[in-house]
Amino acid sequence: MSHEPASKGVPSRFFQRRYGESGRRHAAPCALPGETLRLLSFNIQAGIGTRKFHQYVTHSWRHIVPHRNSLSNLDRIADVVRDYDIVALQEVDSGSLRSGFVNQLRHIAERAEFPWWHQQVNRNLGTLGQFSNGVLSRFAPHTIEDHRLPGPPGRGAVIARYGNPAQPLVIVGLHLALGERARNRQLDYVCDLVGKYEHVVIMGDLNMPIDRIRHSPLGQLGLQDVTEPLFTYPSWRPDRHIDHILASPSLSIERIEVLDCTLSDHRPVVMELRLPAVVRGIA
Numbered sequence: 001m002s003h004e005p006a007s008k009g010v011p012s013r014f015f016q017r018r019y020g021e022s023g024r025r026h027a028a029p030c031a032l033p034g035e036t037l038r039l040l041s042f043n044i045q046a047g048i049g050t051r052k053f054h055q056y057v058t059h060s061w062r063h064i065v066p067h068r069n070s071l072s073n074l075d076r077i078a079d080v081v082r083d084y085d086i087v088a089l090q091e092v093d094s095g096s097l098r099s100g101f102v103n104q105l106r107h108i109a110e111r112a113e114f115p116w117w118h119q120q121v122n123r124n125l126g127t128l129g130q131f132s133n134g135v136l137s138r139f140a141p142h143t144i145e146d147h148r149l150p151g152p153p154g155r156g157a158v159i160a161r162y163g164n165p166a167q168p169l170v171i172v173g174l175h176l177a178l179g180e181r182a183r184n185r186q187l188d189y190v191c192d193l194v195g196k197y198e199h200v201v202i203m204g205d206l207n208m209p210i211d212r213i214r215h216s217p218l219g220q221l222g223l224q225d226v227t228e229p230l231f232t233y234p235s236w237r238p239d240r241h242i243d244h245i246l247a248s249p250s251l252s253i254e255r256i257e258v259l260d261c262t263l264s265d266h267r268p269v270v271m272e273l274r275l276p277a278v279v280r281g282i283a
Contacts, residue, residue: 031163031164031280031281032139032162032163032169032275032279032280033139033280034275034280035274035275035280036254036272036273036274036275037085037086037169037272037273037275038083038084038085038086038270038271038272039084039085039086039087039088039171039201039203039245039270039271039272039273040080040081040084040086040087040088040268040269040270040271041087041088041089041090041173041203041204041205041243041244041245041268041269041270042077042080042081042087042088042089042090042243042264042266042268042269043089043090043091043175043204043205043243043264043265043266044077044089044090044091044092044104044263044264044266045091045264045265045266046091046092046093046104046131047070047071047073047074047077047093047104047264048067048070048264048265049069049070049073049263049264050234050264050265051235051236051262051265052236053234071102071107073263074102074104074107074108074111075111076263077108077263077264078107078108078111078112079111079112080259080261080263080268081108081112081136081268082111082112082113082114084270085137085138085139086135086136086137086138086139086160086171087114087134087135087136087137088133088134088135088158088171088173088174088203088204089105089108089133089134089135089136089173090133090134090173090175090204090205091131091132091175091205091264092104092105092108092119092131092132092133092134093130093131093132094119094121094130094132095130096130103119104134105117105119105132105134105136106119108134108136109136112136114136114137114138115137115138116136116137116138116139116140116141117134117135117136117137118134118135118137118144118158118160119132119133119134120132120133120134120146120156120158122148122153122154122155122156122175123153123154131154133156133157133158133173133174133175133204134173135158135160135171135173137160139162141160141161141162141171142161142162142163142165142168143160143161144158144159144160144161145158145159145160146158147159147189147190147193149174149176149177149185149186149189149190150182150185150186150188150189151177151179151181151182151183151185151186152177152179152182155174155175155176155177155182155186156174156175157172157173157174157186157190157193158172158173158174159171159172159193159194160173162279163275163279163280163281164278164279164280164281167198167199167276167278167279168197168199168279169199169201169251169275169279170194170197170199170200170201171201171203172190172193172194172200172201172202172203172204173203173204174186174190174202174203174204174206175204175205175207176204176205176206176207176208177207178207180208180212183206183207183208183216184216184217187216187217187218188217190202190218191217191218191220191221194221195220195221197248198248198250199248199250199251199275199276199279200221200223200247200248201245201246201247201248201251201271201273202218202221202223202244202245202246203244203245203246203269203271204243204244205242205243205266206242206243206244207242208242209229209240209241209242210225210226210229210241210244213225213244213246218246221248222248222249223246223247223248223249224246224247224248224249224251224253225244225246226256229241230256230257230258230269231258231267232258232266232267232268232269233265233266233267234265234266235261235262235263235264235265235266235267236262238258238267242266243266243267243268243269244269245269245270245271247271247273250276251273251274251275251276252273252274253271253272253273253274254272254273254274255270255271255272256269256270256271256272257269257270258270
């Protein structure tokens with residue numbers, strides 16, 4: 001495989017929410033508590049809530065300044081994600097003018113009572129926008145890394161490892177570029193990072209349908225995919241399957257579906273996995 005050089009992964013830390021306070025700290029390894037795991041991936045469009053194509057123009061001002069429903073929309077998004085164990089979010093604003101200087105990931109984590117959350121800012125436009133990936137988690141990972149993806153600036157991946165350090169569950173949350181050439185470079189890079197692991201989940205807005213994934217660099221990982229498309233975009237009349245959760249064959253998929261949710265221009269995709277015993281414990 002070949003790809004353009006990108007920055008090395010940056011070891012990072014989760015924020016922990018406990019008793020109404022948040023603090024940045026290292027997460028100690030812990031066993032995954034159950035046999036099943038509920039996952040959700042959602043591009044939340046910074047809470048803007050586009051629901052028709054013409055609103056990309058008529059509501060374009062919402063990309064710069066907050067609108068009256070932005071906070072209540074975040075609350076509704078929190079209600080959607082609260083029933084899941086690990087959540088990957090894309091297009092989260094970490095606190096700029098358009099979000100009313102609210103860190104949207106922290107707000108959702110607190111509203112949905114997630115004890116652990118992690119934010120990766122990929123495009124920092126100061127007060128005009130703080131474009132981020134986010135991870136919410138019910139369990140503490142033993143490592144988490146931020147990776148800047150090759151290609152045009154502003155794309156990144158978060159890699160978290162859970163459970164048994166010798167046989168970890170590796171969760172990758174990411175948001176890929178729009179162009180195919182850039183996406184393939186980014187997927188080459190991701191495959192180099194996770195190819196050695198047996199138990200991998202890749203989740204996020206991949207900006208490509210499942211048939212192109214099969215013929216992309218990601219195809220070499222042998223991840224399970226779906227036989228029928230799960231349309232996620234546009235949320236008001238979905239006809240494109242560009243948001244995905246893909247899992248290694250070692251992870252048994254109990255359920256995968258798209259939620260009927262129009263709080264963003266994308267719909268969330270969810271998956272329930274059954275985990276091997278070797279992944280859940282700590283060696």
